[in-house]
Amino acid sequence: MSDAPTAIxxxxxxxxxxxxxxxxxxxxxxxxxxxxxxxxxxxxxxxCRKQLESAETRIEMLVRKEGKWQPEPFRPEKG
Known part of the structure; x- marks a missing residue:
């Protein structure tokens, strides 16, 4: 498919x-x-899925826990 989304x-x-x-x-x-x-x-x-997974990975790397940087899964609050 030539018009597949790549960099949008x-x-x-x-x-x-x-x-x-x-x-x-x-x-x-x-x-x-x-x-x-x-x-x-x-x-x-x-x-979209790949972009969300990439963002989730970046968030995991930035979460700080107990004074140390530790990866932690991102779990959005469901409301």
Missing amino acids: SFETCLDELEKIVKQLEGGDLPLEKSLELFEKGMALSDS
């Missing part, structure tokens, strides 16, 4: 993914266009 920001990637989901949910697309959008959406999803 997380926010741009997520915005494009949301647009694709809306188009697919509309259900008015020919099968071939739906498949094309699905492939692009999967690539965008993968890019």
Whole structure:
């Protein structure tokens, strides 16, 4: 896939993914266009996941525990 996302920001990637989901949910697309959008959406999803994993790793490296720098998994509070 030549237009796979490689160096776009997380926010741009997520915005494009949301647009694709809306188009697919509309259900008015020919099968071939739906498949094309699905492939692009999967690539965008993968890019977002990789960027989040990278950010999580950076956060883990920055967490300070008991006066010493120790890696700790990032666990966002669910609210």
